Amino acid sequence: MIIELSHRIVDGMITYPGIPAPALGVHLTREDSRKVYAPGTEFHIGTITLAANTGTYLDTPHHRYADGPDLSQVPLSKMADLPGLVVRAHNGERTAHAGQGPDARAVHVGQGLDVRGRAVLIHTGFDRHFGTDAYFHDHPYLAPESAAWLAEQGAALVGIDSLNIDDTPPHGERPAHSILLRAGIPLVEHMTGLAALPDEGFRFHAAPPMVAGMGTFPVRAYAIVP
Template sequence: MIVELSHRIVEGMTTYPGVPGPVLGLHLSREDSREVYAPGTEFEIGVITLTANTGTYLDTPYHRYAGGADLARVPIEKLADLPGLVVPAEGRRAIGLDAFDGLFVRGRAVLVRTGWDAHFGTETYLSGHPYLTSEAAEWLAEQGAALVGIDSLNIDDTPPGGERPAHTVLLAAGIPIVEHLTGLSALPAGGFRFHAAPPMVSGMGTFPVRAYAVIP
């Protein structure tokens, strides 16, 4: 069984406060293509302008560090066919070490389920969201998590001061982050494979992904 874990990208959507929504357009319309192709044959070629942090997206080390691996340099083995683990954290804002007590995370995609995705597309989603504490991020890095994801606005708290300890720790350790996941409640605690691979774009640190899980 395949479980969808991504938000749909639609024109004008808000993913994060202050980040502009995507704009859809056309390079070639079906009508204009009739002048190019044989009678009865038509095509459409679309254009999309979007900020890299749109919808469900991946953060690579380059997002935080100028010398870190970008979208084209993160190995595919870090992004696809990873053994998955769901960490329940509903009803919590600061998600600390105790949420991971007794869990084996080495080499796994650790997906933190907060239930905040239920608010996606509303004003509620944009503030007061759940996040990982710096201690939890440090533990995940020390234990060798392969990837960390969350179904919330940000894996960090987003105070006015701009501190981002979870990003700082995880990306320094080469651990990709997937934010704005959805549908984690449809997954078992473990025993599934997680996939979240973006295009290989050189010189960019973030990009939307089609995140999904495969359950045997």
Template sequence: MTAQHRVEFDFEIEFTNGGGIQGQGFRLDIDGDDIDDAALVDYIVRDLRLLMVGPARILGKRIIAEAHKRNRPAGGRSRAIVELSHVVADGTVTYPGLPAPRICDFLSRERSRELYAHGTEFQIASIDMVANTGTYVDSPFHRYRDGKDLAQMPAEAFADLEAVVVRADHRRVRAIDAGYFRDRELRGRAVLVHTGWDEHWTRPSYAVDHPHLTADAARYLRDCGVRLVGIDSMNIDDTRGRERPVHTLLLGAEIPIVEHLCNLVVLPDDGFRFSALPPRFAGVGTFPVRAIATLRP
């Protein structure tokens, strides 16, 4: 059996509206054999349900090999965050035929040393890319001239959505029809389609014969009143032809689409929340997002 550990420490917390509290010999169950001060402060604030918390200090911290005293979520956190976005680096190809991003310094750390006091330096990046890069969200303006752009869409269209995962293994199916979505609780939820195609990310095979939704699947999801649809594939539509019925149907109903997701394999089928927030750009219909799932304890 892996040894269990607890941390013992003192703390001082000030409140932004005045006053404060102190604790001596406070003990906390931890995973592993170490925990940083910031995580300890987060735990105290959450566990004691403190409000208006200002500066906080952890003092006299020591790790003890001792059995845990109570059950708690892994890592001492009330919720777990799962990353669902691909990393984008200089030269990463997302969609064949579109240019890869160029990422470099606008202001290098070396150059910045000439502008600031001794020991102070900064880096400012320059990014040249098309909007369809990495894991990104489509808003209605992407498809429709008079559709809402990213600045016009409300934040609640992209954030903290109750979500479900629908499994459609790419080794068994390419055209994912409405049958995959029946007998599920869909209304008012983000629907994430897990195909496993993200295993091909950055390979030439990623763009070839990828899994996609059919028009009847998009129509069914629209009629069920879903909030957002995502997929871990190169495109939510079949790109072998020139029509894009899934984009047409979903974006026409102001249902955002998130493409190029990843890590859906680790999510439960339901019981989590999904967020994929883009910047508020006017006149832009698509932009990269940091998509995450928030799991319940």
């Protein structure tokens, strides 16, 4: 079984405040193509202008660090056919829990999990707000100490179904990005569909195109469940 884990990209959608929406257009219409090809043969060639951080996307180390590997340099082995592990942060069960008081939105991961070489996908349930104004406020995020633990334990990739893997205060600190990307661990943000996955026993895929000099790009993230 294949489970979809990405949001659809549509014209005009807003993924993150301040990042321009994608604009879909047409390079060659079907009508115009009939003048080029044989009778009965027609094609459509579309165009799209979008920021790299649109929809469900993958961050490479180059997104945060100028000397880090970019989309064309991160090997497929770090983004595709990875053994997956889901941590359920939205209800405090099993493998993660939310903080208390002012830290209530922080997700803490650990408790002896075996994360080495795995794609660790954090299920907060916040994807239910995607496409609404509520998605941009008070979102769950990964606690910095948990990001450090995941890096130390050798996680292969970390994903989350929230606005950002970090808290997004005005001063702009991004500790989870800094820790995980410095360790060479790709990130996938704005995921969806994690509720449909088992806790483990699946393979995860989220490979972007090989664009040199760019640090992020949308992906068609999905999981294969036996």
